[in-house]
């Protein structure tokens with residue numbers, strides 16, 4: 027067993043939330059360490075395509091954004107956390123730009139899309155590889171600072187010690203213990219493991235297995251809405267290589283609509299995610315769905331309604347993936363069905379992202395409250411950055427208190 031001490035802030039997880047916390051802590055002067063289960067690049071965050079919400083349009087405000095979040099959550103989200111999420115959003119975008127993220131622009135301002143449940147155009151994008159761009163910039167910023175990067179460190183337990191917290195990791199070389207003044211848990215959700223257990227498809231990275239939530243619960247932390255798992259309305263259903271692929275919601279922002287076997291629209295394609303997913307389940311159950319060649323249920327997403335110019339700017343990765351699989355979404359409809367995507371609930375946090383355990387912080391998908399029981403697209407990357415930044419700073423303050 028080896029051990030490391032003299033760490034102010036230990037961050038667990040290298041997605042957008044963990045990287046934001048680690049950069050924020052390191053830039054605030056912390057002796058920081060970032061531990062992650064496999065490689066620094068491996069995360070759900072890096073797979074995010076669609077974009078990140080922030081009230082940047084002339085007709086928009088953080089208050090309007092907050093009202094959309096509350097409505098989409100069916101009033102189950104925490105109003106205090108939502109006010110922080112939407113109030114800090116424009117500053118978070120500015121911070122990402124300082125770190126080198128180049129959001130897509132048109133006519134001198136941001137190209138903003140409308141996402142499901144939103145009353146305004148509010149979704150900033152970097153083409154359709156927004157998560158890749160954000161995590162790359164954050165990773166480079168962290169690696170340029172003096173903090174330690176501990177790859178292939180899987181957190182297995184957390185216990186209080188006199189100086190803060192002791193984290194125990196499993197590594198190929200054996201057990202490693204790290205003592206830190208404060209810990210930030212940013213290990214994401216559990217939808218990959220949950221889908222495997224249910225025999226379903228998931229959009230998630232194989233590292234999304236949820237054991238760190240269990241570690242926190244075992245240490246005494248509280249959680250909320252843990253059973254509220256989100257289906258992405260538009261998983262790829264055909265061809266086989268696209269099964270489980272999350273067709274970006276921006277396809278619907280740019281004009282694609284859902285159709286049943288008769289070619290009829292059966293729901294508001296830009297409704298809140300839970301309502302759209304449920305409408306698809308119901309349509310198929312009523313016998314108005316279509317069947318893929320391998321016998322899976324599906325409906326059509328009519329992507330032929332997307333203008334070629336919009337697709338070229340905002341959906342190039344999606345087009346490449348489908349065309350590579352032999353289907354051109356601009357000339358033929360694609361088969362889609364909901365897939366397990368996101369853990370809405372998680373560890374209870376306050377507005378500084380501190381859990382109910384003093385000195386243990388949580389941010390990103392592992393935390394609960396910001397989305398209540400139903401998240402809007404584009405608010406997860408935002409949550410990672412907003413609460414990651416807060417967690418990094420507040421964890422340092424706690425460690426030095």
Ligand SMILES: Cc1cc2nc3c(=O)[nH]c(=O)nc-3n(C[C@H](O)[C@H](O)[C@H](O)COP(=O)(O)OP(=O)(O)OC[C@H]3O[C@@H](n4cnc5c(N)ncnc54)[C@H](O)[C@@H]3O)c2cc1C
Nearest residue numbers: 039040041043063071076077181213214390391404406407
């Ligand atoms: C395909 C896809 C598309 C998406 N598109 C969007 C979008 O357009 N906009 C949006 O806002 N959201 C989107 N989301 C959701 C969003 O990307 C994620 O919810 C968010 O990025 C989660 O970030 P995170 O940092 O909390 O967790 P993750 O990015 O999942 O990172 C978790 C990290 O913790 C590590 N880890 C896990 N267990 C352990 C352990 N035991 N010990 C140490 N490390 C551990 C993992 O390896 C990983 O590095 C999408 C998600 C997917 C899967």
